[in-house]
Amino acid sequence: MHTVRIGQNGEEIPAAGLGCMGMSGGYGPANDTESIATIHAALDAGLRLIDTGDFYGMGHNEMLVGDALKGGKRHKAFLSVKFGALHGPDGVLMGYDLRPAAVKNFLTYSLRRLRTDYVDLYQPARYDRTVPIEDTLGAIFDLRSAGYVRHIGLSEVSGRTLRRVSQIYPISALQAEYSLFSRGIEGEVLPAARELKIPLVAYGVLSRGLISDATLDNQVTMGEVRARMPRFAPSNYMRNRALIEALAGIAQQRGVSIVQLAFAWLRSRGDDIMPLIGARRREQLAEALKGLALTLSPEELSAIEQSVPHEAVAGERYGPQAMRHLDSELSG
Ligand SMILES: NC(=O)c1ccc[n+]([C@@H]2O[C@H](COP(=O)([O-])OP(=O)(O)OC[C@H]3O[C@@H](n4cnc5c(N)ncnc54)[C@H](OP(=O)(O)O)[C@@H]3O)[C@@H](O)[C@H]2O)c1
Incomplete structure (x- = not known):
């Protein structure tokens, strides 16, 4: 697998990572x-980027990752942590807290749960307009100067925000949703990241499991994340399933699974894109890695894009409350 440089003078790491959210019940x-076996399998396969969030399973995910890295494995991982989301005991998202003191407090807890004294990449999960993002990033910059954080990242910001804050702080990576079903970032976000030479960590490559053989087999279980996603609402789901049927034909012709086709398509979008594999089982990880190793022909790429015209995808990528927190959707 090719590598991507993180930060201007930073190290090069393999251009894919393991996203651990699903390992905490989402x-x-x-x-x-x-x-834990899946995290070990990812490291054994040569991956380094391990993505978590302090609110994934309300701390469970970080503790799990910390457990997986016990016994001398910490140095193998490039730990990426998102923070800032506030949830009630019922799991409902109450908003974000990105005040500088909160940032430092969140990291203190994360370090303990992850059993480490530094995080490789630290990023607010969202840009919350109640606190100037410059103040939030200033707090991460202080943590970086003190050695607790190695790189500053961002998640789901617009191209305009990325350009503005990059003039003040060194931004090493941008996390954004990118898949055959979610191509909005191709408008402004991805061109801005490319102009600034900031690699893009792509999540939701399978549109939360929608782009999969499980959809055709009606095997996708809702869980707490998918139940809130408009693309899984019954009327949208049936229209989206029809798009997956069209993809299935192309996958069959190539002799691969729909999941592998989705990862291969993302791989074709550029060497600066680092897909997150949202696997929670070793067999899923192995399947996705095979997809990333595929090269699609121009004919296959055009057949895939004809099968899934972006405007045919039914439903936004998040529900209305969550959409309001997406700077990437609000301002380009
Ligand atoms: N920055 C952000 O705002 C943000 C938001 C969401 C996620 N993320 C990160 O991105 C990671 C990946 O995103 P995601 O999990 O939401 O979406 P995803 O990768 O689009 O979908 C993951 C789901 O796809 C299904 N799947 C079926 N076959 C698979 C295979 N071979 N490999 C992997 N998954 C397969 C799995 O469902 P089953 O397990 O149910 O079978 C899995 O839960 C997360 O773990 C998290 O680290 C970031």
């Missing part, structure tokens, strides 16, 4: 033993 019950 998509239904997960098994900690299998989750």
Whole structure:
């Protein structure tokens, strides 16, 4: 697998990562033993980027990752942590807290849960307009100067915001949703990241499991994340399923799974894109890695894009409340 440089003078790491959110129950019950085995399998396969968030499973995910990295494995991982989301005990998102003191407090807890004394990439999960983002990033910059954080990242910001803050702080990576079903970033966000030479960490490559053989087999379980996603609402789901049927034909012709086709398509979008594999089982990880190793022909790429015209995808990528927190959707 090719590598991507993180930060101007930073190290090069393999251009894909393991996203651990699903290991803390977002998509239904997960098994900690299998989750840890999946993290180990990712590191054994040469991946380094391990993505978590302090609010994934309300701390469970970081503790799981910390457990997986015990016994001398910490140095193998390039730990990416998102922070800032506030949830009630019922799991409902109450907003974000990105005040500088909150940033430092969040990191203190994350370091303990992750059993480490530094995080490689630290980023606010969203840009919350109640606190100037410059203040939030200033707090991460202080943490970086003190050695607790190695790189500053951002998630789901617009191209305009990325350009503005990059003039003040060194931004090493941008996390954004990018898949055959979610191509909005091609308008302004991706061109801005490319102009600034900031690699893009792509999440939701399978549109939360929608772009998969499980959709055709009606095997996708809702779980707490998908139940809130408009693309899984019954009327949208059936229209989206029809798009997956069209993709299935192309996958069959190539002799691969729909999941592999989705990862291969993302791989074709450029060497600066680092897909997150949202696997919670080793077999899923292996399937996705095979997809990333595929090269699609121009004919296959054009057949894929004809099968899934972006405007045919039914439903926004988040529900209305969550959409309001997406700077990337609000200002380009
Ligand atoms: N920056 C952000 O705002 C943000 C938001 C969301 C996620 N993320 C990060 O991105 C990562 C990936 O995103 P995601 O999990 O939401 O979406 P995703 O990768 O689009 O979908 C993951 C789901 O796809 C299904 N799947 C089926 N076959 C698979 C295979 N071979 N490999 C992997 N998954 C397969 C799995 O469902 P089952 O497990 O149910 O079978 C899995 O839960 C997360 O873990 C998290 O680290 C970031």
